[in-house]
Each structure stands twice: as C-alpha cells, then as structure tokens.
Amino acid sequence: MAFPLNKKITMWILSSVIFMEMLDSTIINTAIPEIAKTFQTQPINLKLAITSYLISLAIFIPISGWAADKYGTKKIFTLSILIFTISSVFCGLSNSLYEIAFFRALQGFGGALMTPVARLIMVRVFPVNELVIATMYIFLPARIGTILGPLIGGVISSYTTWRWIFFINIPIGIICLFFASKYIENEVINSNSKLDYKGFILIGTSLSCLALFLEFIGEKIIPNNILYFIFGVGVISLILFILHSLKIKDKSILNLQLFKLRTFRIGTLSNVIAFISTGGIPLLLPLLFQLQFKLSPLVSGLLIAPMAVGAMFMRGIAPKFINKFGFKKVITYTPIGIFVSLIMLSYININSSYSYIIISCFLLGFFSISLMSSNGTLIYVDVPKINSSNATSLDSTIRQFSSGISIAFSTLLLTYFLNFTNNHIYSDNAINAFRYTFITLAGIILIEFFISSGLAKNDGEKASKGLS
Known part of the structure; x- marks a missing residue:
C-alpha cells in the first residue's frame, strides 16, 4: 500500500x-x-x-x-x-x-x-x-x-x-x-471537556501504588508490611475507580464502556497475555547469559538482538497474513509460534551454539510482533472517532501496566523456581530455574486460544481490506 x-x-x-x-x-x-x-x-x-x-x-x-x-x-x-x-x-x-x-x-x-x-x-x-x-x-x-x-x-x-x-x-x-x-x-x-478529577486521583493512586509494589516485591528494600499496605491501597483505589467509572460512564478519564466492543475487549485481553508471556524475556535472557554463561553484557545484548531482526522481518509479512487468514486465525495460531520459541529458549544451556540461540530469539521476535501488531489494530477497528482519545488512553494505560506486570511476574517466577530447586542465581544448577520459567511462560501464551475464540470470523474485516 x-x-x-x-x-x-x-x-x-x-x-x-x-x-x-x-x-x-x-x-x-x-x-x-x-x-x-x-x-x-x-x-x-x-x-x-x-x-x-x-x-x-x-x-x-x-x-x-x-x-x-x-x-x-x-x-x-x-x-x-x-x-x-x-x-x-x-x-x-x-x-x-x-x-x-x-x-x-x-x-x-x-x-x-x-x-x-x-x-x-x-x-x-x-x-x-x-x-x-x-x-x-x-x-x-x-x-x-x-x-x-x-x-x-x-x-x-x-x-x-x-x-x-x-x-x-x-x-x-x-x-x-x-x-x-x-x-x-x-x-x-x-x-x-472537564477533567474527571476524582477518577484521575483514584486511577493515579492505584497505578502508582501497584507499580511501586511490582517494582520492589521480593527485593527487601521496602519492608513487607509497608509494601503490602501500598498494594492494598492500590487495589482498593482500583475498585473505587471501577465503580466510579461505571457510574459516570463516558465522562470517566478511562472509559470502561469501551470493553462492550468485542474487538476492543478481545484485542486488549490478548495483548495483556502476550505482554505477560514475552515481556520479561529481554530481562531474563541477559541474566541467563551473563550470570550462568559468563558472557559479557555486549555479547549477551548481541544474542538478544535477533528478536528485533525477527520483528523487522515480520513487518512486511504480517499484513499479508491478516489479509489471507483474517484476525481471528492470526490471533489464534500465531501464539503457537511463540510457544515453540519459548520452549526452544528453555533448552538453552552453556553448550548451546550461538546459531541455536539466534534462531530461537529471531523466531520469538517474529511471532511476537505478528500477534501484538494484530491486536494493536483490532483494538481500534470498531472504536468511533469521537471515542478515539478514550480508547488510546485506556489502551496505553493497560499496555504500560501489562509491561510492568510482565517483568515483575517473570522475576517472581524465576525466584520461585530458584527456591524450588534450592539454588541461588549464581549457582551452576540455576539454569533449571530459568528453564522452568520459560516453560511456564510458554504455557501462559496458550491462553490466547480461549481469548480468540470469542472473535467472529469477520471481525476486523474492514482493516484487512487492501492488504493484498
């Protein structure tokens, strides 16, 4: 085009x-x-x-x-x-x-x-x-x-x-x-338009408290009792915001009424799962390469770079996939590629060749950008222009929070499996904790099958026209 x-x-x-x-x-x-x-x-x-x-x-x-x-x-x-x-x-x-x-x-x-x-x-x-x-x-x-x-x-x-x-x-x-x-x-x-001050204060308090909790959980920098109090304030503020938003509807600073649109709802939920499953990988892989394989930061960074190459390669192919198969099939079956890529990463060890690592990272970047770009388009296809600003604010807020969750969740998984295997992160056998973490993340991406089942076959059809 x-x-x-x-x-x-x-x-x-x-x-x-x-x-x-x-x-x-x-x-x-x-x-x-x-x-x-x-x-x-x-x-x-x-x-x-x-x-x-x-x-x-x-x-x-x-x-x-x-x-x-x-x-x-x-x-x-x-x-x-x-x-x-x-x-x-x-x-x-x-x-x-x-x-x-x-x-x-x-x-x-x-x-x-x-x-x-x-x-x-x-x-x-x-x-x-x-x-x-x-x-x-x-x-x-x-x-x-x-x-x-x-x-x-x-x-x-x-x-x-x-x-x-x-x-x-x-x-x-x-x-x-x-x-x-x-x-x-x-x-x-x-x-x-008037600013929804009450909603702004509630959601700002909630997201900042939850971000603080996710950032410091498990690090023993802030005492646990204070950290859990912050978490409680975040959760209560979020509940109060949801009740407030449902009451004032379109006047809310984050318009939750948009979730009534099937494509917006499913595209957003699909993105959340994609973030949780893959968002922590750029953090986990450098830890694996530097702490377990003793590679330099520069070499570990170069080994992760093929994820970006895979994403760039997919850029020219994704529109053709969507045009040929439609959003429903792409969002349903692309996660299989992410699943396979994460399983491949779980088998990385100190004797793995650079070519194996590069291929694994390339495939993860290739399939991840296909899923996220499809979700990113699907979210907006049925949003009326008058609600476009509401949609971008809500979408961006959820994306940012999902990104934070993905890193915190990946870290918590790794910590759990290190404790489960009685290892610390510098020990030789800690690689098993990384392996179990990657396998768990691979399992999470399969939730996409259930989410995409809610899409109709022709959902997003308006956006796929002219992509051939």
Missing part, C-alpha cells in the same frame, strides 16, 4: 518518538553500575530513578486523551516531545541520585503524554483499512526499542560516559519537534 508523502512523514515522526520513549524505558538498566559510581552510591539505590519514571508514566498516561481532546493533538504532542527532550538533557547533567530521580519523573510525564497521543494521531490520520500497515510501521520501533535498550546502554556505558544514554535523545527530539510542528494537525475534539 502506497502512502502519500505527508502520511509517510507522519509515520516517521510517530515511530521515532515511540522508539525514543521505549528505548529510554530499558536503556538505563545496563548503565546502573556506572551511574552509581558517579553518584558514589549503591547500584540498588538507582531503583529510585527507574521507579520514578514508571510511577510518573502510570499517573499521567490516563490524562493524555483528555488533554489531547481539550487542547489539540498537535499542541500536546509537541509539548510532550519538548518536555521529554529537555528532561533528558537534565537527566544527563544530573550529579546526584535525587536529581536524576526527579528529572526521570519529569521525563516519564513527557512519555506519558507522548506515546498515547502518538497512537491517537495514528488512529485519526489513518482510516481503518490502512491501520494494519500503519500500526506495523509505527509501533514496531516500540518492540525494537525495548529489546535494543540494554544493548545500546551497555555499549554507551562501556565506551563513552553513561550521560550519553540521555543525550542521544536531544537530536531525535529536536528533529521530531520540527517535523511535528510542520506536519501534524492540531485536531481539537472537545475544548469544553
């Missing part, structure tokens, strides 16, 4: 800012030891910088749709790029733990507006029959960014200063800001 120049530029702008935001969510991980040395603190204390970013995302993502409707997509989008870029500069200039934690929180605020509004712009610019290809080109960088983040962070911290982890955002931000100002239209849906 050939797009006119303005749409191609729009896709490039959206994909670039999403890549930048997703890259920043993981790039800091491998640089933590170097940052800790600079600040003369323990590496574990750098959790504060990671957590402040995640909590800021959790709090402010729900407000993105309302802000775009009231002030316009272009204004909020360009403002978010500006905030993200400036905060990146100050993150790179930070000289203490608290400085970087503060500016990472500010960066998270920019990211909380940037990615959901980018998704909203996509939904409004591209008609339903163009969404499959647009989604593939725009959101593929999201998958690649999270995968390549640890590798790029490792290279930068090894050969330059960790500060360039943040400074690399400056040219990307400036270029995207220039083109966004020129090519993105400022579409205002309802300038008189």
Whole structure:
C-alpha cells in the first residue's frame, strides 16, 4: 500500500518518538553500575530513578486523551516531545541520585503524554483499512526499542560516559519537534471537556501504588508490611475507580464502556497475555547469559538482538497474513509460534551454539510482533472517532501496566523456581530455574486460544481490506 508523502512523514515522526520513549524505558538498566559510581552510591539505590519514571508514566498516561481532546493533538504532542527532550538533557547533567530521580519523573510525564497521543494521531490520520500497515510501521520501533535498550546502554556505558544514554535523545527530539510542528494537525475534539478529577486521583493512586509494589516485591528494600499496605491501597483505589467509572460512564478519564466492543475487549485481553508471556524475556535472557554463561553484557545484548531482526522481518509479512487468514486465525495460531520459541529458549544451556540461540530469539521476535501488531489494530477497528482519545488512553494505560506486570511476574517466577530447586542465581544448577520459567511462560501464551475464540470470523474485516 502506497502512502502519500505527508502520511509517510507522519509515520516517521510517530515511530521515532515511540522508539525514543521505549528505548529510554530499558536503556538505563545496563548503565546502573556506572551511574552509581558517579553518584558514589549503591547500584540498588538507582531503583529510585527507574521507579520514578514508571510511577510518573502510570499517573499521567490516563490524562493524555483528555488533554489531547481539550487542547489539540498537535499542541500536546509537541509539548510532550519538548518536555521529554529537555528532561533528558537534565537527566544527563544530573550529579546526584535525587536529581536524576526527579528529572526521570519529569521525563516519564513527557512519555506519558507522548506515546498515547502518538497512537491517537495514528488512529485519526489513518482510516481503518490502512491501520494494519500503519500500526506495523509505527509501533514496531516500540518492540525494537525495548529489546535494543540494554544493548545500546551497555555499549554507551562501556565506551563513552553513561550521560550519553540521555543525550542521544536531544537530536531525535529536536528533529521530531520540527517535523511535528510542520506536519501534524492540531485536531481539537472537545475544548469544553472537564477533567474527571476524582477518577484521575483514584486511577493515579492505584497505578502508582501497584507499580511501586511490582517494582520492589521480593527485593527487601521496602519492608513487607509497608509494601503490602501500598498494594492494598492500590487495589482498593482500583475498585473505587471501577465503580466510579461505571457510574459516570463516558465522562470517566478511562472509559470502561469501551470493553462492550468485542474487538476492543478481545484485542486488549490478548495483548495483556502476550505482554505477560514475552515481556520479561529481554530481562531474563541477559541474566541467563551473563550470570550462568559468563558472557559479557555486549555479547549477551548481541544474542538478544535477533528478536528485533525477527520483528523487522515480520513487518512486511504480517499484513499479508491478516489479509489471507483474517484476525481471528492470526490471533489464534500465531501464539503457537511463540510457544515453540519459548520452549526452544528453555533448552538453552552453556553448550548451546550461538546459531541455536539466534534462531530461537529471531523466531520469538517474529511471532511476537505478528500477534501484538494484530491486536494493536483490532483494538481500534470498531472504536468511533469521537471515542478515539478514550480508547488510546485506556489502551496505553493497560499496555504500560501489562509491561510492568510482565517483568515483575517473570522475576517472581524465576525466584520461585530458584527456591524450588534450592539454588541461588549464581549457582551452576540455576539454569533449571530459568528453564522452568520459560516453560511456564510458554504455557501462559496458550491462553490466547480461549481469548480468540470469542472473535467472529469477520471481525476486523474492514482493516484487512487492501492488504493484498
């Protein structure tokens, strides 16, 4: 499908800012030891910088749709790029733990507006029959960014200063800001809309508490009684928000009425399972390669990179699959490929060839992007334009929370199996704990069979037209 120049530029702008935001969510991980040395603190204390970013995302993502409707997509989008870029500069200039934690929180605020509004712009610019290809080109960088983040962070911290982890955002931000100002239209849906303050406070409290709980559970940094209290506040706030949202319906900051749409409901649930099953792999594999196989961060990053290559390779094939088989079959049968890939990863050992590891990672990236891009399109095919901002806010909030769950869940699984096998993570036999973790994650992806069974054969048909 050939797009006119303005749409191609729009896709490039959206994909670039999403890549930048997703890259920043993981790039800091491998640089933590170097940052800790600079600040003369323990590496574990750098959790504060990671957590402040995640909590800021959790709090402010729900407000993105309302802000775009009231002030316009272009204004909020360009403002978010500006905030993200400036905060990146100050993150790179930070000289203490608290400085970087503060500016990472500010960066998270920019990211909380940037990615959901980018998704909203996509939904409004591209008609339903163009969404499959647009989604593939725009959101593929999201998958690649999270995968390549640890590798790029490792290279930068090894050969330059960790500060360039943040400074690399400056040219990307400036270029995207220039083109966004020129090519993105400022579409205002309802300038008189009022913010659902009660819903904002409830969901912000819930998601920030749950994010804090997921980030620190099992790490003995925060006492368990305090951590479980935080979890309780998060759960109660979530229940109160759901009751509040169901009462005021379309006026809620996160419109739960959208779950009445079958395609939105199933696409969202399918994405949650996909995230939980595969989202923790970019964390587990470096641990396996570095702690068990004694490989360097650079080599372990290179071994994971084929996941990104597989995702890029699938980019040109996925629309043809959807056109030929339809969303129902793709979402039903693609998880088999993910299942096989995870089982292959479970058999990796110290004697495994690099080629076996590379093929396993390639296949996982190949099938994962097929499933997630199909879900990403299906979510929006039946959403009325007037509800597009509600849909992107709700979808982005669930995606962010699912991403956090995936990492926490994978870590908890690994910890459980280490205890079950009476091993610690550095012991030679700890590889069995990794194996059981991968097998469990492989089993979880099979839940997709039950979720996709709720789809009708022709669901999403409008989006598959013209993909041949």
